[in-house]
Amino acid sequence: MKFVDEFRDLAKARTLVEKIRSLVPQIPVCKQRPLQLMEVCGGHTHTIFKYGIEQLLPEAVELVHGPGCPVCVLPMGRLDDCVALAERPNLIFTTFGDAMRVPGSKKSLLEAKAEGADIRMVYSPMDALKIAREHPEREVVFFALGFETTMPSTAFTILRAEAERIENFSVFCNHITIVPTIKAILDSPELTLDGFLGPGHVSMVIGTGPYEFIANHYQKPLVVSGFEPLDILQSIWMVLKQLAEGRSQVENQYRRVVPDGGNAVALRAVHRVFRLREFFEWRGLGSIDHSGIGLRPAYARFDAEQRYPVPNLRIADPKSCQCGEVLKGVIKPSQCKVFGTACTPEKPLGSLMVSSEGACAALYQYGRIDLGKNVRNHGERSIGTRSA
Amino acid sequence: MSETAFKKETRLRLRSGKVRGETITLAHGGGGKAMHDLIDDVFVRSFANPALAPLEDQARFALADLARGGDRLAFTTDSYVVDPLFFPGGDIGKLAVNGTINDLAVSGARPLYLSCGVILEEGFPIAEMRRIAASMQAAAEIAGVQIVTGDTKVVPRGSADKLFINTSGVGVIPRGVQIAAERARPGDRILVNGFIGDHGVAILAAREDLALDVPIASDTRALHGLVGALLKACPDVHCLRDATRGGIATVLNEFAETSGLCMNLSESAIPVREAVKGVSEILGLDPLYFANEGKLVALVPGDRAETALAAMRAHPAGTDSAIIGEVGESPEGTVILHTGFGGERIVDMLVGEQLPRIC
Numbered sequence: 001m002k003f004v005d006e007f008r009d010l011a012k013a014r015t016l017v018e019k020i021r022s023l024v025p026q027i028p029v030c031k032q033r034p035l036q037l038m039e040v041c042g043g044h045t046h047t048i049f050k051y052g053i054e055q056l057l058p059e060a061v062e063l064v065h066g067p068g069c070p071v072c073v074l075p076m077g078r079l080d081d082c083v084a085l086a087e088r089p090n091l092i093f094t095t096f097g098d099a100m101r102v103p104g105s106k107k108s109l110l111e112a113k114a115e116g117a118d119i120r121m122v123y124s125p126m127d128a129l130k131i132a133r134e135h136p137e138r139e140v141v142f143f144a145l146g147f148e149t150t151m152p153s154t155a156f157t158i159l160r161a162e163a164e165r166i167e168n169f170s171v172f173c174n175h176i177t178i179v180p181t182i183k184a185i186l187d188s189p190e191l192t193l194d195g196f197l198g199p200g201h202v203s204m205v206i207g208t209g210p211y212e213f214i215a216n217h218y219q220k221p222l223v224v225s226g227f228e229p230l231d232i233l234q235s236i237w238m239v240l241k242q243l244a245e246g247r248s249q250v251e252n253q254y255r256r257v258v259p260d261g262g263n264a265v266a267l268r269a270v271h272r273v274f275r276l277r278e279f280f281e282w283r284g285l286g287s288i289d290h291s292g293i294g295l296r297p298a299y300a301r302f303d304a305e306q307r308y309p310v311p312n313l314r315i316a317d318p319k320s321c322q323c324g325e326v327l328k329g330v331i332k333p334s335q336c337k338v339f340g341t342a343c344t345p346e347k348p349l350g351s352l353m354v355s356s357e358g359a360c361a362a363l364y365q366y367g368r369i370d371l372g373k374n375v376r377n378h379g380e381r382s383i384g385t386r387s388a
Numbered sequence: 389m390s391e392t393a394f395k396k397e398t399r400l401r402l403r404s405g406k407v408r409g410e411t412i413t414l415a416h417g418g419g420g421k422a423m424h425d426l427i428d429d430v431f432v433r434s435f436a437n438p439a440l441a442p443l444e445d446q447a448r449f450a451l452a453d454l455a456r457g458g459d460r461l462a463f464t465t466d467s468y469v470v471d472p473l474f475f476p477g478g479d480i481g482k483l484a485v486n487g488t489i490n491d492l493a494v495s496g497a498r499p500l501y502l503s504c505g506v507i508l509e510e511g512f513p514i515a516e517m518r519r520i521a522a523s524m525q526a527a528a529e530i531a532g533v534q535i536v537t538g539d540t541k542v543v544p545r546g547s548a549d550k551l552f553i554n555t556s557g558v559g560v561i562p563r564g565v566q567i568a569a570e571r572a573r574p575g576d577r578i579l580v581n582g583f584i585g586d587h588g589v590a591i592l593a594a595r596e597d598l599a600l601d602v603p604i605a606s607d608t609r610a611l612h613g614l615v616g617a618l619l620k621a622c623p624d625v626h627c628l629r630d631a632t633r634g635g636i637a638t639v640l641n642e643f644a645e646t647s648g649l650c651m652n653l654s655e656s657a658i659p660v661r662e663a664v665k666g667v668s669e670i671l672g673l674d675p676l677y678f679a680n681e682g683k684l685v686a687l688v689p690g691d692r693a694e695t696a697l698a699a700m701r702a703h704p705a706g707t708d709s710a711i712i713g714e715v716g717e718s719p720e721g722t723v724i725l726h727t728g729f730g731g732e733r734i735v736d737m738l739v740g741e742q743l744p745r746i747c
Contacts, residue, residue, distance in 0.1 A: 001665045010730045052731025229729055345739045356672070366733040 007228030008051070016233040017056050023237070024060045026244035029194060034062045036192050037239055038185070038329060040178060041199035042069030042357025043227050049362035051229040061236065064329030065359035067181055068199055070146040070174075071098045072351040072358040073282045073327070076315040078174055079104035084311050085141055085172060085304060086117040092135065093119045094128035095143040102354045105315045125157035125171070132161070132169035141304045144171045149201040151175050151293065152266035155273040158295070158302050172304040175293035176280060178202055179210050184288050186218045190330050195239040197232065198224035200254045205270075207262030211250045219248045226254040273299055283317065283351050284324030323350035326359055333360040340364060405429055412512040417542025430514070431504070431538055434521040435528075439501065439536035447501065447536035449558075454500075457560035462497035464488060465556040473520065473551060475594040477586075477605030480553055481520035483681055485527035485535075486610045488557040490630040493612035494684055496567050496619055497559030499531065504538040505554040510545045520551070531610035533557070559612075565619060571626040572647035576715040577693035579686040581614060581700055582708035583607070584636055585664040588678030592667065600670075602663050608681035614705040618686065621699030627687035630680070634738055637676035639685045640723045641737045651723040653713040653735065676725070677738050687715060 024030050039045060045065045048054060054063055067073050083104050086093035093109070100110045100121065113119040118138075122128050125142050132140035144154040154171060161169045178199060185191065198211055203224045211222050221242035225235035235253045242249060252258055273296060280292020295303040304310070317323065321343070322336040333339055333352065343349035345361050352358035356365065405421075405428030415422035432440065439447040454461065468484040485502065492499040504524065508517065528535055535555075586607040593602040611630060619625060627647075631639045636658075640651040660668075660675050668675045682705065688696045693711055700706035723735040 001662055001669070004665075004669060008729050010728065013729065050733065051727060051729045052733060055731055365736060 004228070007226070007230045009230065012230055013056065013233055016230065016237055017058075020061065020233070020237050020240055021058045023240040023244045024058055027240065029243075030060045033192075034060050035194050035240070035243070036062050036064050036329060037195045037197060037236065038064040038066045038193050039197040039225070039232070040066040040068040040182060041197070041202070041225075042072065042355065043201065044197055044199070044225060044232060045069065045359050046357045046362050047227050047229055047232055049366040052366070053229060053232055056233075057236070061240070064193060065326070065333070065362075066196075066329070067185070067282065067285060067327045068147070068178060068202075069352070069355050069357040069359075070150075070176060071102055071355035072323070073176070073284065074099075074102065074145065074174060074351065075281045075283045076103070076105050076317065076351075077281070077311075077313045079108070080106065080315060081310045081312060082109060082143055082172065083107060083112045083117075085308060086112050086119050088139070088308065090137075091118065091139045091141060092131055093117065093141050093143065094122045094125075094131060095119065096123075096145060097121045098355050098357075099143060099145060101348075102351065103348060125154050126160070129157050129161055129166065129169055132166050133164070136168060138168060140169050141308075142169070142171050144173045144175055147176060147178050147199070147202045148205040148270070149199075151270050151274065152205060152263070155266075155269040158273050158299055159269060161302060162299070167301075170302045170304040170307050171295065172310075173274075173294055175274065176282070176291055177276070177293060179206075180291040181282065181285065181288055182211075182214065184285065184291075185328060186214065186220070188328060190328060193220065193329065195220050195243060196222040197235050197239070198222045198250070200224060200226050200231075200258060203252075203254065203258045203262070205263050205266050208250050208252050208258070208260045209262070215248045215250050221248045221251070223251045223253050224258055226257065272296075281314065284321075284327045286324075318349050321350040323352045323360075326352055333363045336360070407514055410514055412508045412510060412514060412517065412542055414510055414542055414544065417508070417540060423540065426514075427538075427540060430518050430521050431540070434518075434525045435504070435535040435538070437534045437536065439534060440538075447503075449501065454560050457498055457500075458562040458565075460561040462492045462495045462559045462561050463556070464491040465554065466491060467552060467554040469549070469552050470591065471549065472591075472594050473516070475606055476590050478608040478681075479520055479523050480551060481522075481524035482527045483606075483608050484553040484555045485524050485531065485533070486608045487632065487681060488555040489531050489533060489610045489612060490632075490682075490684070492557050492559035493610070493615045494567070494628040494630050495559070495561055496565035496615060496625070496628070497561045497612075498616075499533045499557055499559040499610075499612050501534055501536045501558045502528065503554075503556045504535050506538070506540050507548050507552040507554075508540065508542045509548045509550050510542055512550055517551070520553075527610070531612065562619075564623065565625075567625055567628045569627050569629070569643050569646035572643050572649050572687050572715055573626060573689070574649060574715055574717045575690040576626055576687040577690050577696075577711050578640070578651060578653065578713040578715065579688060579693065579697060579700065580631075580636060580659065580710060580712050581611070581684055581686075581706040582682075582710075583659045583661045583664070584631070584680055584683055585660060585668070585675035585678030587681040588635070588675075589664050589667050591679070592671075600667060602667055604661065604663050604667075606681055607683060609705055611682060611684055611705055614700060614703045615684070617699050617703045617706075618696055622688050622692045622696040624692065625686055625688050625696070628684060630684045632681060633679050635675070635677040635679060636683070636685050637674070637723065637735045638737065640735070643685075643687065644721050644723050647715075648720045650716040650718055650720060651713060652716050653723065653725045655725055656728045657710055657712045659708050659710050659712075676735055690714070 128142035277292035405425035
């Protein structure tokens with residue numbers, strides 16, 4: 001396929017891997033321990049497992065799968081809030097497909113739907129607004145989720161709802177911003193990270209400027225990366241080249257999509273509608289200051305948390321769950337006590353097993369040949385679309 | 389009795405009921421005149437054939453006729469709930485006929501007779517029911533099978549979504565044909581009869597909530613002709629299954645699980661249309677799991693693979709057939725995709741449904 005196959009060319013990948021390999025002896029830290037690079041974004045994690053990129057890399061280069069899967073870092077209590085909203089009479093709860101199967105403390109949205117809640121999968125918040133327009137007698141809530149990638153579309157939808165004076169539409173806002181979380185990880189005493197692959201789609205909106213402190217203050221190289229396997233390999237090579245040359249800079253490998261200055265129109269809409277919350281709970285990482293996004297008071301009527309009572313309870317993760325340590329790169333997914341046994345995509349205990357962008361689900365789905373574990377699942381096989 | 393005499397007989401026995409009104413009401417399932425009129429006017433008229441004509445509570449066949457075709461009966465059932473009812477390349481009726489025929493065909497059987505049970509939601513347009521019944525008959529005629537018995541139920545509005553169809557089918561398996569998942573052997577080649585995922589993408593695109601404009605039609609078609617050609621060229625076909633819900637990934641997992649062997653797939657050999665690849669990329673879905681309605685996966689002995697492939701390609705339902713992989717011994721019970729990128733990954737049973745990624 002055009003513009004896709006070019007970025008999956010094995011011969012070019014091998015050339016890049018050789019270039020990566022030849023840099024390793026020039027990097028001082030590699031003499032003591034393997035290099036650790038964190039890919040921040042869940043989309044990168046998915047590509048890395050899907051294409052077996054870790055199998056191609058030299059042993060001296062390790063990838064740590066970061067917190068950039070918005071579904072994975074959502075605390076269980078927020079899921080319970082979703083279910084509580086969805087179960088309100090006369091309410092239509094709309095959500096991206098990813099969030100449907102994430103377990104709450106009692107049930108997932110998929111289970112709530114089966115029990116009768118009117119929950120509808122949408123592909124854009126504009127679809128949710130359309131539902132509100134078509135059902136003026138019902139209340140419609142959109143479950144807004146994701147980093148800066150999805151924030152502009154939520155913002156534009158709210159602005160549209162305001163312009164059209166649509167009264168029965170609101171947003172349960174769970175947007176988060178990645179930069180404070182990278183800072184929290186960099187401040188963690190357990191840290192051994194040597195460099196970062198920066199998120200591609202987030203950067204398309206915010207540009208490369210917000211990462212400068214990582215290079216300047218923490219002296220870690222960061223390369224904003226695309227999502228195809230050759231993008232990832234080239235970005236890894238770029239990080240290693242910086243390390244070999246003793247540099248720490250923010251570089252942009254994903255220039256075909258990411259302008260250094262970001263998207264000014266999208267950012268204006270985001271700033272108009274959203275504000276930073278004082279703090280926000282991340283699953284596995286705990287509360288991180290100024291990492292959550294809420295609606296500005298001027299848009300309170302579009303804020304589901306203002307319109308409806310939301311339980312807002314804090315639910316502790318199951319004790320056996322080690323998602324936090326995996327997210328910080330302290331352990332690998334396969335080192336978690338419950339990986340592939342008590343915790344599988346079919347019955348996920350931890351959030352990293354839920355979304356295909358979660359490190360554990362990606363490893364379980366694509367990487368188990370190496371693990372020598374052949375845990376088969378015999379789960380439900382229903383297809384959402386009634387195709388027969 | 390001659391064929392002409394049969395037709396005359398059928399016509400005489402046809403009750404002359406005429407359905408009134410434009411929508412299905414509860415009365416059409418009530419057992420009274422309205423129901424008889426609906427059955428006569430829509431179903432009997434569409435499906436007219438000697439076995440259906442007497443309108444007894446069951447169709448009857450002579451055992452001797454069946455025995456001439458083989459030594460075993462194949463019997464199957466499937467229910468059809470597709471939404472939307474009409475989509476590029478077909479409709480629920482065509483699907484209900486071809487789908488059940490294919491479930492028979494992959495045993496090697498020659499499909500002969502189908503039943504047709506419909507569950508209608510009150511308020512369903514009679515014109516659409518007529519159109520769907522005609523489509524069923526057209527598909528049956530193309531495939532050379534007869535719809536010989538049926539049932540109609542109507543449920544109150546909201547108790548079912550528009551229309552559901554169940555079809556059961558009977559066919560005869562020729563002597564000597566032994567197709568079963570447990571017969572997979574290391575060294576067998578894996579064949580598919582053309583582009584995968586067309587039906588799944590056609591349905592996704594036909595749904596209003598996804599404003600996707602994709603030039604893809606459902607691949608629904610009967611496959612027993614193709615199976616016949618394949619068996620003629622390669623009588624020792626080990627495994628055969630049609631890859632409907634869950635796609636070829638599911639069928640291959642079933643083969644792997646039953647046989648305890650490893651299904652090795654070569655990603656670059658699997659026929660997938662550019663548009664289907666595009667939809668998969670946009671939505672973050674995997675075409676290996678997309679539904680098909682006219683695709684089968686065959687396992688044949690390695691030394692017969694090229695012959696089997698040539699026979700399949702010579703048949704209209706198999707022009708784009710390809711050898712997509714080979715059966716190995718380990719890791720046991722597993723499907724492995726060898727990617728174009730030089731890596732390997734497990735293709736597992738789908739857990740839940742394929743949910744699109746958000747970013």
